[in-house]
Amino acid sequence: MLQYYDIRKKCEGSLCYDFSNMEKLLNQKSVRDSLGVGKIHFVSCSTEVYLAMLVDWMRNLEVGIPALLEDGINLLIYAGEYDLICNWLGNSRWVHAMEWSGKREFTTSLEVPFVVDGSEAGLLKSYGPLSFLKVHDAGHMVPMDQPKAALEMLKKWTNGTLAESGPHKEKLVAEM
Incomplete structure (x- = not known):
């Protein structure tokens, strides 16, 4: 499949990049505490955030x-x-x-x-x-x-x- 994010690479996974290390880091309790986000769980691609940003799509x-x-x-x-x-x-x-x-x-x-x-x-x-x-x-x-x-x-x-x-x-x- 064509990789829209990097023309040199083949797309692997749903987002074409592996975000697992970032997710692990940002979901550590100590990191969440330092960021002041409480129990909010980090995800690489949030449907809630995507829907909230649709009003800016193609503006x-x-x-x-x-x-x-x-x-x-x-x-x-x-x-x-x-x-x-x-x-x-x-x-x-x-x-x-x-x-x-x-x-x-x-x-x-x-x-x-x-x-x-x-x-x-x-x-x-x-x-x-x-x-x-x-x-x-x-x-x-x-x-x-x-x-x-x-x-x-x-x-x-x-x-x-x-x-x-x-x-x-x-x-x-x-x-x-």
Whole structure:
């Protein structure tokens, strides 16, 4: 069967990814206590959550994003390069086409390597509060396909240092 989440792989199981380790971890009493969720049992794919989110299905939510950017809210859009269902090219195109005050600067900004442990793990483009990252060698579930890169991405983004992931500024000036 075609794997919509990673074009390189064959779909195995109902969700095409094995979430059993995550389910085991998140259902441990100590983890549930730390998260403050009480006796709620974690499941990978919840019918209740799915039904609650149907009101957002196929709605264009991009129209609200420019206001967030104008308010200085940092936004990271990332995609695995082998994801078919939420492909990186489609995501890149809507991000580049989005109308906001930093559009010109974002679209003309350099794409720089996102480096993890000395190796290029993706390509990053940033300007102001907006960052777009294409993660190499990953499908839809970037954290499962590239856990080190996903963790580094999240750490740097939450610390406000993701845009500094590329070459040093001195190198960029020297190349110009």
